Amino acid sequence: MSKYVFISTQLDTWTLTDLCWVLGVSRNGYHQWRAASPPLAPT
Numbered sequence: 219m220s221k222y223v224f225i226s227t228q229l230d231t232w233t234l235t236d237l238c239w240v241l242g243v244s245r246n247g248y249h250q251w252r253a254a255s256p257p258l259a260p261t
Contacts, residue, residue, distance in 0.1 A: 222251040 225237045225248055238245050 222248055222255075226252070 221241045221243050225234065225241065225243075228237055234245055234248065238248060
């Protein structure tokens with residue numbers, strides 16, 4: 219699982235800022251990944 223996928227699964231619990239800080243990725247990088255990726259299937 220990539221860091222970005224993990225972030226997307228945890229946004230109901232944690233803020234994007236906190237998740238990016240802990241995982242060492244940028245918020246901008248996450249947003250770019252979301253724009254380029256197809257939507258995740260609902261669980």
